Amino acid sequence: MIESLHSPHVGRVKALIGSKGAKERREQGLFVAEGVQCAREALTSSNGPQLKILYATENGLSKISELDFGSVEIVEVSDAVMKAMSDTVSPQGLISLCYKPESTFSELGATGRSTFIYLHEIQDPGNAGTILRTADAMGISAIITSPDSVDMFSPKVVRSTAGSLWHIPVYEGVAFDRVEKQFPGIKKFLLSSHARTSILDLTIPGDCIAIFGNEARGVSAADLGVEVTEVTIPMAGRAESLNLSAAASIVMFTLSSKVAG
Amino acid sequence: MIESLHSPHVGRVKALIGSKGAKERREQGLFVAEGVQCAREALTSSNGPQLKILYATENGLSKISELDFGSVEIVEVSDAVMKAMSDTVSPQGLISLCYKPESTFSELGATGRSTFIYLHEIQDPGNAGTILRTADAMGISAIITSPDSVDMFSPKVVRSTAGSLWHIPVYEGVAFDRVEKQFPGIKKFLLSSHARTSILDLTIPGDCIAIFGNEARGVSAADLGVEVTEVTIPMAGRAESLNLSAAASIVMFTLSSKVAG
Structure with a gap:
């Protein structure tokens, strides 16, 4: 479990949602989707953005425990780290780091x-x-x-x-x-x-x-x-x-x- | 023109839009409407909330100069005071202090x-x-x-x-x-x-x-x-x-x- 606010994971997520996020998202081809609904879609949809890493608190994971995580990389984080990564006031404990779909x-x-x-x-x-x-x-x-x-x-x-x-x-x-x-x-x-x-x-x-x-x-x-x-x-x-x-x-x-x- | 951030006008407007604003609005029977559109309506509509005081910067007033201000109390304020009173990032220079309509x-x-x-x-x-x-x-x-x-x-x-x-x-x-x-x-x-x-x-x-x-x-x-x-x-x-x-x-x-x- 990641507990340090200095973890590179925290920096990466914050960069993608911060004031220079548009540039970061374009360069890295990644974006961040918060919350239960997006985690569900990312885990179960065959179309749409592919999940790279699911950041989750213990509480967050309990909300989607019925789902098959397959080969998805799940990184457990503390509540404090989740809060630091989150763009919302009350984080739901789930942050999906996803590949931006390449639509031509x-x-x-x-x-x-x-x-x-x-x-x-x-x-x-x-x-x-x-x-x-x-x-x-x-x-x-x-x-x-x-x-x-x-x-x-x-x-x-x-x-x-x-x-x-x-x-x-x-x-x-x-x-x-x-x-x-x-x-x-x-x-x-x-x-x-x-x-x-x-x-x-x-x-x-x-x-x-x-x-x-x-x-x-x-x-x-x-x-x-x-x-x-x-x-x-x-x-x-x-x-x-x-x-x-x-x-x-x-x-x-x-x-x-x-x-x- | 009001230039002091300590003016009671500033305190009154801030109280009405602040975190305890709901209680203030109820007790005082007043509310605050920002922007050109609301100032226009407040000055020209015969129905709806009545205007008590229009706070305006010089620039704000220029946006509604074609309107008849009648007997409305207009209080000119500096840009800094307007910013302090405002709930928005880019104030339009007009804040209407209005009576909450009494609808039974x-x-x-x-x-x-x-x-x-x-x-x-x-x-x-x-x-x-x-x-x-x-x-x-x-x-x-x-x-x-x-x-x-x-x-x-x-x-x-x-x-x-x-x-x-x-x-x-x-x-x-x-x-x-x-x-x-x-x-x-x-x-x-x-x-x-x-x-x-x-x-x-x-x-x-x-x-x-x-x-x-x-x-x-x-x-x-x-x-x-x-x-x-x-x-x-x-x-x-x-x-x-x-x-x-x-x-x-x-x-x-x-x-x-x-x-x-």
Whole structure:
């Protein structure tokens, strides 16, 4: 059991979740997922990020004792070490050090009923994680992010996804012209508060991609350099706009019922 | 202009947003709303929380210079004082000290097409604020919270509402039996992942109330002591559940289109 706060394990985990974590994660190809839900997914999912080391306190291990640990490297740590490694106020006693999945955008295919989400320069980790989680629930095929979007493997995003990173593929840093080139005929629509077409009236003839812009600035067709259908969420009330993840949840739900229906 | 960090104004604002803020807000009947959006609403809305004092830096005032300040007490403060008063990392230079609205639940009426939201022991301020904001956008009639729910006038909730506190009435700490007594015939439905009825199949014959439970524990009909219709959000994908505010957004959107349609 590791009890020393000076252990290199502690330094490694802290580096991956710290202020320079994005650079560390990119260079090392690793990220950190905290909590029971992520440990469960990491141990049982055949898809998604592969587990490198599971750091666990005795209490943490007791929460997943029914699982088969297989050949996973488990490193037991003291409560104090767990606290030092953790990004949360009340650690659950389980930290999964995982390999960042290597997803190559050029290998992403479409089935004719694929639904993709494109996040353009999204910054808020809570929004990004919640969108990914809802996307998973709604059966979205993949999440694609633009350059200069929030790192989808940062601790706050990972926490907000509640394990969905193991269910839905993520392609990061993809400029929109690459999407356009790879899926030339795809139905593209963009959420805009100025649009006249309601998402309820949208028809989805085949593959489609829903585009969401930055929380403050949004995104326009001109920014993307392509023609898109602008759509809006019909609102009976008075708020000027919705929180981004609330808006995205409504769009994905509508999309999901249209594709299924 | 106030430049001293020892000014009683600074102490008062800090007390209202600090760790004992809930008690202070209750006792003083005041709360603090930061930012341009809230200052605008506080200055221009005839409904909602009334403004007592607007604390502003020179820069903050320049952002709302087109507004009529009427008889509002404006207290100019230095950047350092604003920073000390602020709950955010990058203050926008405007802090509205407002009276908590006195909303008496027994005076809440229903029109026959009213839609209410009931939050049962919700804890997360971001969820609560986002739900209130979406409720405003979707034309929900009022938000009602149970005892032991998050304080809807805490700084994080207020920030997440993005000004919607001025558009939609909030009734806090109302036990569900009071709702039941006040609106005996109302259609009650509760979001539950185990339910068989899809929200899409729900019919809303008149007034209705949608109930959302605590983030971790949810809420059951037994907890509420009444009969309710349990409904679920149809999900094509694999996530076990949605984030509470995402789920609530989808429900309110569906509700809004049913009531409007």
